[in-house]
Amino acid sequence: MKKRILSLLLALVMLVGLLPTVALAAEDETTSGTCGENVTWSYDAESKTLTISGNGPMADYTNGTVDPAPWNGLEITNVVVQNGITKIGAFAFYDTTAENISLADSVTTVGRSAFSRTRVTNTNFLTNNLTSIGKTVFQNCEELTDAVWPTGCKA
Numbered sequence: 727m728k729k730r731i732l733s734l735l736l737a738l739v740m741l742v743g744l745l746p747t748v749a750l751a752a753e754d755e756t757t758s759g760t761c762g763e764n765v766t767w768s769y770d771a772e773s774k775t776l777t778i779s780g781n782g783p784m785a786d787y788t789n790g791t792v793d794p795a796p797w798n799g800l801e802i803t804n805v806v807v808q809n810g811i812t813k814i815g816a817f818a819f820y821d822t823t824a825e826n827i828s829l830a831d832s833v834t835t836v837g838r839s840a841f842s843r844t845r846v847t848n849t850n851f852l853t854n855n856l857t858s859i860g861k862t863v864f865q866n867c868e869e870l871t872d873a874v875w876p877t878g879c880k881a
Contacts, residue, residue, distance in 0.1 A: 759796050761785050765811060767797060774803040776824075783813035784838055789820060798822070807833060814840045816860060828850040836863055839876075845869060 758768040765780035776797055777785060787795045787802030795818050802822050807814065809830040819827075825845045833851050840862030847869045852859075 727783060733746045756796065761796060761815070768796075769797055769800055769802070771800075773804060774801055774823075775802070776804070777808065778803045778811055779808040781810040781812075783835070784815035784818055784837075786816040787820070788817055789839070795819070804828075813837065816840060817842070819844055829853055831855050834858070836860060838862060839865060842866055 761767045764782045802824050805824045805827045806830045810866045813835040818840045821843040835858045839862045842865040
């Protein structure tokens, strides 16, 4: 009987010891921040939506391992770039799960490899105001079937 009580007590102590770790892990997931001088990002986990807002260009990043975007690793289905953003940074959405992308008409430049290795299936989100698209923007987008470049845009 004493062994059973001692075993139950030990199991309870172990469970209680894990609680702070679980709580801290939930708090570690950052859901907003800056991604340019006057540009911010926010993430809604429920709708899996990443929203970029502010004025001016987004920051450039490198691939997902060297200097990734701050939202790298989040499960993103929707990307909304609001009016006022002028540039999508290099490698901004590299290797994300993004499928639905919406760019404001204020975006004129898309940086190198910005959407490489995403799940995007078409380029209908590219506005006619784009004047420059970086190299390998859609590299390794295996589900991408049609790429329609806006009129007057140089790649």
